[in-house]
Amino acid sequence: MTKLIDIKDRGKKLANFQVLRTSTMPAVLTECGFIDNAVDTAKIKNKCFYRKLGKKSCER
Structure with a gap:
């Protein structure tokens, strides 16, 4: 998952x-991810990040 x-x-x-x-x-x-880490926060705000967690494509 981390990869x-x-x-x-x-x-x-x-x-x-x-x-x-x-x-x-x-x-x-x-x-x-953690909201007290700027890099993680940026990822958490990105919808594509959650799609990757669910193993769905980010491309449309």
Whole structure:
């Protein structure tokens, strides 16, 4: 995923997140950028970024 969206891999973290702990199905939590990082913020504001996350083409 990090190669697909060209974002820094910050590694795996272990934590007791409620969203994962209380889920009734298998779940994975991903963070695809951070708003306190200017480069990530610019990507997050781009619709193409989300299309790449969903593996859809950005071309029309």
